[in-house]
Amino acid sequence: MSQSLHLFTPSTLSKQCYSYPKPSFPTFSRRFTVTSVRFSSIRACSSDLDPSSSQVLLASDNGKGGGVLTPATRPPAQAVDSGSIEVDAVTEAELKENGFRSTRRTKLVCTIGPATCGFEQLEALAVGGMNVARINMCHGTREWHRAVIERVRRLNDEKGYAVAIMMDTEGSEIHMGDFGGPSSAKAEDGEIWTFSVRAFDSALPERTIIVNYDGFAEDVKVGDELLVDGGMVRFEVIEILGPDVKCRCTDPGLLLPRANLTFWRDGSLVRERNAMLPTISSKDWLDIDFGIQEGVDFIAISFVKSAEVINHLKSYIAARARDSDISVIAKIESIDSLKNLEEIIRASDGAMVARGDLGAQIPLEQVPSAQQKIVQLCRQLNKPVIVASQLLESMIEYPTPTRAEVADVSEAVRQRADALMLSGESAMGQFPEKALTVLRSVSLRIERWWREEKRHEAMELRDIGSSFSDNISEEICSSAAKMANNLEVDALFVYTKTGHMASLLSRCRPDCPIFAFTTTTSVRRRLNLQWGLIPFRLSFSDDMESNLNKTFALLKARNLIKSGDLVIAVSDMLQSIQVMNVP
Ligand SMILES: Nc1ncnc2c1ncn2[C@@H]1O[C@H](COP(=O)(O)OP(=O)(O)O)[C@@H](O)[C@H]1O
Ligand SMILES: C=C(OP(=O)(O)O)C(=O)O
Ligand SMILES: [K+]
Ligand SMILES: [Mg+2]
Known part of the structure; x- marks a missing residue:
């Protein structure tokens, strides 16, 4: 040649x-x-x-x-x-059927949970176009995650896929514990619930929620608003009794285990001692060691506040994982991460627009512009960027998305984000494969439209x-x-x-x-x-x-x-x- x-x-x-x-x-x-x-x-x-x-x-x-x-x-x-x-069978088939030009450009990340952890389920996701499997260390045991990693590896080895594994740390933001027995609980309007930092040996008393952060009862004040998952359920603090914080439910809703908690005073997010919590907790360090040992491809760090923690983690990985190269992804989901955005992205190997928590930390109407800014900055700095959370939230329960969700997915594709991510839709939803199909077909359609219109950016x-x-x-x-x-x-x-x-x-x-x-x-x-x-x-x-x-x-x-x-x-x-x- x-x-x-x-x-x-x-x-x-x-x-x-x-x-x-x-x-x-x-x-x-x-x-x-x-x-x-x-x-x-x-x-x-x-x-x-x-x-x-x-x-x-x-x-x-x-x-x-x-x-x-x-x-x-x-x-x-x-x-x-x-x-x-x-090359894997799916890419090969896609190339043969549609020719080069119509292969999908936007990559797809699926969070693996109880709905998708079996070998056949993982294979179905790979066939459906999953490029990266994400495991969220907020949930499940290390043994559970190890088994998932082994299955993905087996899938790659046996069937030629190149599905990468991303381990996502729990981070030390404030969240609720598990409920012991039931997998969720309903809080009704006006009900009084206790948020406690005590350790309970036996079953939890009724309407009691464990909070993972010891300083919680000291940081909140009577009159504060307590938001579960950015406002899915809302409480008002009415009394503080030592380690127990009594709250009245003001916006009823479903409480899911380990849901994120934020508290607000006079319309602003309270950031007191909780803001001093380390980005990487001691449990996260153990999870990171686990990830290094298992040879995961990406480690995503929750609630990154500065570039320092990324640099620290990267040198930690370099010292421990000599022959494997693990990329570090910064999750942009806090006010501090937006403030220090450029230095964080420069230090990282990629970023995630973690809209779930981000939407609980900044006013919701600011999330779209934050997303665009993060996506564009990552592109400038040549770092892959993932748009995550609630892309197809309704598909956790329904077999078809809302029109608004399709528009949201389209917007992320139009912004030319590297990847889109499913969370609950694939981890515990009823229609994981259908949700992936929606991401795939919307991506393909928007990409084609873009090319047909010859819209060079x-x-x-x-x-x-x-x-x-x-x-x-x-x-x-x-x-x-x-x-x-x-x-x-x-x-x-x-x-x-x-x-x-x-x-x-x-x-x-x-x-x-x-x-x-x-x-x-x-x-x-x-x-x-x-x-x-x-x-x-x-x-x-x-x-x-x-x-x-x-x-x-x-x-x-x-x-x-x-x-x-x-x-x-x-x-x-x-x-x-x-x-x-x-x-
Ligand atoms: N490994 C797991 N084991 C059990 N449930 C999981 C697991 N991973 C995810 N889930 C479920 O899927 C939901 C959505 O996942 P994700 O968005 O990653 O977590 P979170 O809701 O904590 O931000 C979780 O709330 C949890 O109910
Ligand atoms: C992806 C996110 O993080 P996690 O699911 O770990 O809360 C998010 O907050 O949008
Ligand atoms: K996480
Ligand atoms: Mg988050």
Whole structure:
């Protein structure tokens, strides 16, 4: 595929780049064996790269290629083994049935609970498009979670899926305990309930709720409003008797175990000593150790307040999980996390718009703008972002969503969030698979609509890399994505060892799908959270020509691509862009 190419020659430059101003650096003609950018992208690169460095830009009119070449990026020739390619059956079927262009770009996260923890149920979710399984350490025992992780791993091993596992910490915000026996309780208007920080040996007295935070009875005052789950049930504090806080129910409703509690005074959220609780509690640290031991792919941290805790956790993980790379996801669900948003996202490997708790901490009408801001900032900073909670809440009970819920899902897809998440809908709802189907079909429809209307988003992506080499990668990816849109290519191919180059391409949200080839199963699983990436595991070398030949042969043999398909390829070994038809 790659050919012996000429560097820029004055004649080709003047012939092919006639519409562009002449470059401000010298051009040479010499023979080189390299792979190679179309002129629009050469231009995009050349205006932004440092012309005083020793890099050269390459272009040719015969090989449809170009690139940025530094001595260090010249590839050593290497033999390629004839291994196989790993892709799951669902992606394979989707690619075959609908062709490249209509594969789903928005990724789907399902919270696993009693409704979905069995092997067959997990398999049904994988078939339905689950990319990431989330386990919430607020609920269930570690043994229960371990069994779920084992089943997901078995599913991956036996059926070729790359379902990633995300462990979500409990966090030390205030919440209610379990009710002992019953799984829920109803609070009626005017009833008096006791919220207690005492430990009860035997069964709980009637209308008593345990609060997990010892300082609770000291922090609240008579007259405070107590909100369960951001207002699903509301109480007023009427009396404080040592460890017991007596409250009158003012908005009746269903109390669910471990529901979050906030208290409000004169219309504002009270943040006293409870605001000093550590983001990661001692129980969370044990759960994190468990997650590291189990080799989960993502750890999501609840109620993050600052970047410090993320940095701390990342170094903790680096010291303990030497060979496994666990990504840290910051859950944005508190006032402090909004205040320190940029530094938190910069420190993290991704973020979650945790609208459940966020909506209990800020006025509900501010949640949509917060969501948009978080999604856009994550995109700027190249971090995957998940929009979570209540997307299809009514489907916990009903087989079909409300129109408003469909509109909410559409909005998140339209914002081009990386992923959408199901919580109660998949964990304990009656219609987990149907809920997933709704997410999948709404995503597909909105994505297609977006492409049909050719709505290229006008988001100006800033340079984010700290090194010059990072900047080159960013320029290559944005040029490749722009070319892919303009030329209406069938797919972008990216060969990436760490996954970084794939995420840079995903960040551009191109019209076509991105086939991301990576050498390890753990990177393949992690890429499964990112918009538009179809991750494959493939062993490849530093020689792009043989990588491409091998990939074409393997994909053609499985009928995943055909001769004549137009592909643009980039890699993080050789900083180049190639445009070619599948032979
Ligand atoms: N591992 C589990 N075991 C039992 N129930 C669970 C589990 N995970 C989730 N659930 C149920 O699903 C509901 C929704 O999940 P999620 O949104 O993750 O938690 P929460 O409601 O605590 O924020 C929970 O309230 C709980 O009832
Ligand atoms: C996802 C959320 O966190 P959790 O389900 O753990 O409360 C949320 O609050 O929206
Ligand atoms: K949690
Ligand atoms: Mg939460």
